[in-house]
Each structure stands twice: as structure tokens, then as C-alpha cells.
Amino acid sequence: MPTPYRCPNCRTNKTRFNFIRQVPESVKVDSVTGEVLETYDNAQLDPFHLPYRGPEIKIQCAVCGLVEDEKMFAKFGESSV
Structure with missing residues (x-):
């Protein structure tokens, strides 16, 4: 289910x-x-190379330019409803 967003920085967008x-x-x-010496896929990472565990998507406010995780914009969107 889609969730409303609101920018935590400018608070108006x-x-x-x-x-x-x-x-x-x-x-x-x-x-x-x-x-670049070598490129890996997740199946062949060596023991000293951790796979990426960050968010799949980030959101940028198109008014003030703030870039944050989607969770941050969604949390502020909940409080504006």
C-alpha cells in the first residue's frame, strides 16, 4: 500500500x-x-567483502534537495495525515 511522504527538512513538500x-x-x-581489478556478484564475494545491505531506494525532496531513506519521508508523511 502506498504511503504519503513529507520532507523532514523543509516540512512543506x-x-x-x-x-x-x-x-x-x-x-x-x-x-x-x-x-577496478575485479567485479563480483553476490554469489562469489570473498570472506573480506560484505554484500551491500543498504536501502534499495532513497528519496530526494524536489523542493529543498534533501536525500534520505524512504522510511524518513514516510514517517514524516504519517504525522501530516
């Missing part, structure tokens, strides 16, 4: 947002040059 879908890419880079 309830309608204009940008959805930012995060697509993690696991890589190993050279410590000196920054060149």
Missing part, C-alpha cells in the same frame, strides 16, 4: 520527490591507481 534506485556493484580496486 508533500508532493514533489525524486526516487533514487540504488544498484550496488561489488568491486575490488587497486589501492594506488583506483583502477
Whole structure:
């Protein structure tokens, strides 16, 4: 079920947002040059490489520019109903 959003920063925006879908890419880079040496998928990560556990989507307020987790905008949206 969709949930209403409200910006926790400007507190007035309830309608204009940008959805930012995060697509993690696991890589190993050279410590000196920054060149990508190896790319991993989640099935082949080595023991020292943790998989990404962050949010799948972030929200940006299209009025003030604040970028936060979707939960933050949803929580403030609940209080405005």
C-alpha cells in the first residue's frame, strides 16, 4: 500500500520527490591507481567483502534537495495525515 511522504527538512513538500534506485556493484580496486581489478556478484564475494545491505531506494525532496531513506519521508508523511 502506498504511503504519503513529507520532507523532514523543509516540512512543506508533500508532493514533489525524486526516487533514487540504488544498484550496488561489488568491486575490488587497486589501492594506488583506483583502477577496478575485479567485479563480483553476490554469489562469489570473498570472506573480506560484505554484500551491500543498504536501502534499495532513497528519496530526494524536489523542493529543498534533501536525500534520505524512504522510511524518513514516510514517517514524516504519517504525522501530516
